[in-house]
Amino acid sequence: GAVVSQHPSWVICKSGTSVKIECRSLDFQATTMFWYRQFPKQSLMLMATSNEGSKATYEQGVEKDKFLINHASLTLSTLTVTSAHPEDSSFYICSAAGTGVHEQYFGPGTRLTVT
Amino acid sequence: AQSVTQPDIHITVSEGASLELRCNYSYGATPYLFWYVQSPGQGLQLLLKYFSGDTLVQGIKGFEAEFKRSQSSFNLRKPSVHWSDAAEYFCAVGGNRDDKIIFGKGTRLHILP
Numbered sequence: 001g002a003v004v005s006q007h008p009s010w011v012i013c014k015s016g017t018s019v020k021i022e023c024r025s026l027d028f029q030a031t032t033m034f035w036y037r038q039f040p041k042q043s044l045m046l047m048a049t050s051n052e053g054s055k056a057t058y059e060q061g062v063e064k065d066k067f068l069i070n071h072a073s074l075t076l077s078t079l080t081v082t083s084a085h086p087e088d089s090s091f092y093i094c095s096a097a098g099t100g101v102h103e104q105y106f107g108p109g110t111r112l113t114v115t
Numbered sequence: 116a117q118s119v120t121q122p123d124i125h126i127t128v129s130e131g132a133s134l135e136l137r138c139n140y141s142y143g144a145t146p147y148l149f150w151y152v153q154s155p156g157q158g159l160q161l162l163l164k165y166f167s168g169d170t171l172v173q174g175i176k177g178f179e180a181e182f183k184r185s186q187s188s189f190n191l192r193k194p195s196v197h198w199s200d201a202a203e204y205f206c207a208v209g210g211n212r213d214d215k216i217i218f219g220k221g222t223r224l225h226i227l228p
Contacts, residue, residue: 006158034215043218043219043220044205046215046216046217093158093159095159106151106161107158108157108158109158111156
């Protein structure tokens with residue numbers, strides 16, 4: 001089946017620094033990738049949708065200048081949390097879709113802790 | 116607007132007992148429906164999905180779900196649970212190819228030995 005990886009699996013950074021999370025589709029070409037955020041014991045909230053080669057579409061309330069998304073190739077999307085603050089600490093999950101949004105394959109997630 | 120309701124935050128069942136997790140959705144057209152499972156600290160795994168056709172859908176790990184349009188429900192069932200089924204279960208709904216998928220708040224399943 002389709003495999004999606006994320007790197008790193010967990011990261012700790014200091015407040016004010018930036019951190020980049022990678023999402024890769026390992027065995028298929030992902031025309032669309034999605035980034036979700038999950039708070040402890042809560043559901044997944046879609047942050048943004050990115051299509052290869054174009055700007056990401058952000059959900060209402062998500063700061064595009066804070067959460068920079070790049071989808072430069074059909075197998076890689078990155079999420080950069082800029083000037084991170086403790087409230088950005090969360091579990092970030094990406095997913096990738098090849099043929100349509102309904103065939104999303106999820107990565108294992110990245111735990112971000114901002115101190 | 117589309118939405119998903121999972122009325123049970125926690126459910127506890129004994130190992131070997133049957134299981135039903137409830138899911139109700141709101142969507143203006145024919146929905147695409149999903150059930151995902153998430154183990155602690157892990158990503159999501161698709162258990163099953165309904166797009167069209169037979170309203171009783173078989174999934175992995177012995178799970179099944181039934182789409183009932185009249186009740187706007189898509190409940191997940193398993194005849195006999197195993198301790199390894201303890202996890203968080205999310206129901207989700209989507210629409211046409213360009214619609215995003217909306218997740219319910221999840222149901223945490225606990226298994227008693």
